[in-house]
Amino acid sequence: MKPVKVGILGLGTVGSGTFNVLKRNQKEIRGRAGRGIEVVMVADRNVEMARKIVNGDCEVVSDGNLLVNHPDIDIVVELIGGYDVARDFVLKAIANGKHVVTANKALLALHGNEIFEAAQNRKVIVAFEAAVAGGIPIIKALREGLTANRIEWIAGIINGTTNFILSEMREKGLDFDTVLKEAQELGYAESDPTFDIEGFDAAHKATIMSAIAFGVPVQFDRAYVEGITKLEAIDIKYAEQLGYRIKLLGITKRMENGIELRVHPTLIPAKRLIANVEGAMNAVLVNSDAVGASLYYGKGAGSEPTASAVIADLVDIARLESVDPEHRVPHLAFQPDALTNTPILPMSEVTTSYYLRMQVKDQPGVLADITRILADLQISIDAFLQKEPLEGETLVDIIILTHMTQEKNMDAAIEKVENLPTVMGKVTKIRLEELM
């Protein structure tokens, strides 16, 4: 059977991993795909480095245009990352009638709708398993494995850098800055870690999962994004005392009046399986009506885990290219005419539980004032923790876990609490999900 011919744009970490795994596991992959998967060209600005990696096995060019315009190439693998150049190449490849495989979550979260529409019109496939949670086949699970289900919500640890940092902060009781430095030294965090620690990377992935789960266009601009840079070690400690762990979760949830799409540090019960996902590992928890909870766990980044997802897409295309285009697995799980315009809710309308920490004067009536404010706003208290003041201290920490309420309601309550003369400084607010 005719091999499928592949060109790889970008031979960095994932690109070289893809090249190497395709070569090393050639026989197994061919046995599964039913035909060879042949890399005929790679394009990288660092031609010399690329030549070393491919070691004469295929042509190396510096100009990606040569690759996306190459008449022999069936599938273009885009692994350069970023928005502009990648978008340009992907659209050119599609225009040239080539299938595209990409690991570029940022590109799809921002320009996915345009790209999928172009692919739909040109009757080519754009596959992106590698864009979410690296080696975990979560896109396939959502798009094909759970097709019977009405998906209710997804909550994922989908950024390894932040999960590593949070795991270290908890285990060693260290603060954010110390652990970030450690993570950078170990290669778990970039020298400019903004993208990861501020939650953007997780939000890109959550945006893609949200679209696939609920049959809506990708809408990154509507996502609420909050990273872990302001998280204090003391809150991780208090959370643990209350039976919770703090994880950076990408959450998307179907509500009556719209869809929640948000990334933020979240308290989750320590006994949940996903709470025990430590270090740089990823896991995605899906709640759907027929299956209930299902969880997908593995390495969310790195050369070969991500390459595994890229190659799975290549094998899918090699196997299924001959399906008539109307019957293919749709890019966003739902057929284009079945997509809806269900709105993404603003954060003020999100409903969740909360962890609140505040410093108060150690005197009678303080707690009564605070609980009165919450009660007036119909916010009920689930748990309460008061730390005894150290000798000579006059301020004590109070921690309150609330039941579910709307974010705007909670913010109104916090404003009132902060105005109490007995409450010092700001109230720390961290969202809490029971994940049941």
Next chain:
Amino acid sequence: MKPVKVGILGLGTVGSGTFNVLKRNQKEIRGRAGRGIEVVMVADRNVEMARKIVNGDCEVVSDGNLLVNHPDIDIVVELIGGYDVARDFVLKAIANGKHVVTANKALLALHGNEIFEAAQNRKVIVAFEAAVAGGIPIIKALREGLTANRIEWIAGIINGTTNFILSEMREKGLDFDTVLKEAQELGYAESDPTFDIEGFDAAHKATIMSAIAFGVPVQFDRAYVEGITKLEAIDIKYAEQLGYRIKLLGITKRMENGIELRVHPTLIPAKRLIANVEGAMNAVLVNSDAVGASLYYGKGAGSEPTASAVIADLVDIARLESVDPEHRVPHLAFQPDALTNTPILPMSEVTTSYYLRMQVKDQPGVLADITRILADLQISIDAFLQKEPLEGETLVDIIILTHMTQEKNMDAAIEKVENLPTVMGKVTKIRLEELM
């Protein structure tokens, strides 16, 4: 687009779940599949009960032959279970050019090769996501999600009944018989629980996963099967003291000279994510060269979780029916001509670690004798636990964890240990896997 027409053989727990979910989530499923999935006939010997469930929505017959021979039906869903009748219907459906979806692990573990060959020749699809781990899309993960990988081993909690029993035994310190009764009362165990508690159900599933992972025919007759009926509460307790939990695992592993395929109670480190899978939940841990460890968790049985897997197969067929048959996803993940005859190793040649418990006389030199026997057979000790004798007792429990060795070697050592005059009765042997 033309709807795909389905007939369901057997309207029991999974059959009625399939019918109900298809109806309830009709709109979502159609939006994903790109065409309707229409149940046109169900066959069940209890016609009256079946009529009540379908409530006039489709034809009900008592004779399955009417269904497998029905000219309008595209896909036959086999949910009657068992071997003979099911095999007969499935082969007839295939001969009639119909695709088949089945949840019948027993049928596939025993007659899969014959069925897949018939399907291959007739150019129809036999899909069986529901046969392993219910609602967890593990077949899809192995067959499509991990195609880039050389799979090294799989270890799965793939029987909910036994995992429920083991969880209860550990949490409550109860013995097997007591918990089995509780499980039967709660509906987690059948009135005749043999199939589950003796490990056969798990072995059927492990057999199927083994074939898909390693590209070999299904070979249930070569599987080693040991259930949990002889497991004592004391071993669960000792294991816990040593940092391990005991789970009934289905294990299949690629070795240099063959494939291991075995089901037995297994000590695994308590800190592994899979060790924390409790109650009737299932989880499958896959270790493969590119991704490393990945884990898939969810409900492994029950009406709607299993129905979810059945319907995912229906959607796959609805989407991908038009692929030319040579390019379809192969039944056993590998193309028929890429399957190998790698042998399944006999249990005596399996390599693993061990937990040993024995009662010995509380006198000098006992331990020296035992460790000498192990050392002579090149078995090294990883951990050791000796319980102080109770007042007035002269016998003490000794627990030894060993490093890896071959089963026949360990059995030879145990025979010698049991012959020591200071060792009373039999040595309890439980296998141990680090799952790293």
